[in-house]
Amino acid sequence: MLLTEHSDLLKNTRLFAALPAAALDQICRAGQFTRIERGAFLFHQGQPADRFYVLLAGQMRLVQHTTDGKDVTMAVFTEGDLIGLIVALTEDAFPGTAEALADSTLCTLPPAVMWSLMNQHAALSVEIVRMMAARLHEAHARIRELSAERVQQRIARSLTRLASKVGVSAGDGAVRLDVRLSRQDLAQMSGTTLETVSRTLSAWEAQGIISAGREQVTIRDSHALMTLAEA
Amino acid sequence: MLLTEHSDLLKNTRLFAALPAAALDQICRAGQFTRIERGAFLFHQGQPADRFYVLLAGQMRLVQHTTDGKDVTMAVFTEGDLIGLIVALTEDAFPGTAEALADSTLCTLPPAVMWSLMNQHAALSVEIVRMMAARLHEAHARIRELSAERVQQRIARSLTRLASKVGVSAGDGAVRLDVRLSRQDLAQMSGTTLETVSRTLSAWEAQGIISAGREQVTIRDSHALMTLAEA
DNA sequence: CGGCACGTTGAAGGGCTTCAAGCTCTGTGG
DNA sequence: CCACAGAGCTTGAAGCCCTTCAACGTGCCG
Secondary structure (H helix, E strand, O other): OHHHHHHHHHHOOOOOOOOOHHHHHHHHHHOEEEEEOOOOEEEOOOOEOOOEEEEEEOOEEEEEEOOOOOEEEEEEEOOOOEEOHHHHHOOOEOOOEEEEOOOEEEEEEOHHHHHHHHHHOHHHHHHHHHHHHHHHHHHHHHHHHHHHOOHHHHHHHHHHHHHHHHEEEOOOOOEEEOOOOOHHHHHHHHOOOHHHHHHHHHHHHHOOOEEEEOOEEEEOOHHHHHHHHHO | OHHHHHHHHHHOOOOOOOOOHHHHHHHHHHOEEEEEOOOOEEEOOOOEOOOEEEEEEOOEEEEEEOOOOOEEEEEEEOOOOEEOHHHHHOOOEOOOEEEEOOOEEEEEEOHHHHHHHHHHOHHHHHHHHHHHHHHHHHHHHHHHHHHHOOHHHHHHHHHHHHHHHHEEEOOOOOEEEOOOOOHHHHHHHHOOOHHHHHHHHHHHHHOOOEEEEOOEEEEOOHHHHHHHHHO
């Protein structure tokens, strides 16, 4: 049956792993399950956040638009990640737009369910605080990088960060980034332009550090890339 | 008596406002009250976070050091702010160094107290989630700015952000930043160099938007500054 | 009043953006 | 099947914003 399948998926997320079966049932009953196609939007910047989402399969990204039309990628999400929870808990408006990087399936939940579960299960609160702490640390790390580092380093960091999120082994120690990733996308993650990303990747490809194709990157020498990110 | 004074200070923080007197007493008994002088450090980057702090009076800042010796200011704290709570709750190491911008008094607490209070008082959890959400939003806003905006805009934003934190009326619609703030400090908040800050402030002073002195800035035309921050 | 940190200003240069033109790949429809 | 449109990518050239280096003011505090 479909519902128990979904329940299994939910149970496998880090956030809900500690919850008893009864609580999971409660979530499944309160939640709506939806699919979304690559390129489609889950919600838009400024929209009131009356619901939040659990990504059960696929990939999504969170983008913020600037007043002068540029887009900045704030996060990439994969299976098990929560999207918009923090905003929904505070009943704010979404600070960005969520776009599907691949066909995805999600579970939609009202924040009230979350609050009541948090009151009943202390472990859940702990997990949420941990999750928020991790996101804040990553955000601060990016601020530090954008403030003090050169474009090369930032692109290298974007690649290593992506590798830890969506990297799959490609044999011979290589790691392929399992996501459709244009030069423009990488630029939005690194705070630069698509031209600079293109030039940088070309240089690295010539040095054998990566191989790059159309919307596709695989890291051949991750050690060299880490060095570039640090120095 | 000193203890009740401190208790009053704690009660006036946004976080603890909703707690009953008994809980506040519990905090006061568990907490240590300390003073710290301008320029001194509360904790250092990398140190294990076994305690967190409530700033009762004064001003502090949180700085991250980069590998190549640069400093990046992550946040400025004033009365009522919590420092290191998020880290302490996850039992991590401090991701930055906390420095006193002015003589300050703080309350030191072990995270265990916080966990037990959060379990007893749901309102506290709500408040903490709200607080973390606000910090995350500010961090994301800075990432967006650093990724897409010019130095001028970022300096203007740093000033307006500081105004909302430590701004005091200086008559005639002017707002004085009540903090010792060197050009270097502003540069660390804006992701630029002290020379560029100096040049920019000089230009703005010539236009009558601000007046700047040694470690001191007052905003004369906050509307013009907001315009600079947006365009 | 002298030392030192803070601040200003100039000049040079470079890293990165911007503009531009052409190329390559992919998917789509006749 | 193949041509073609369009999105993605590459590369070059120009230039500017900003950093970097440097030298000199300036104000504060012992």
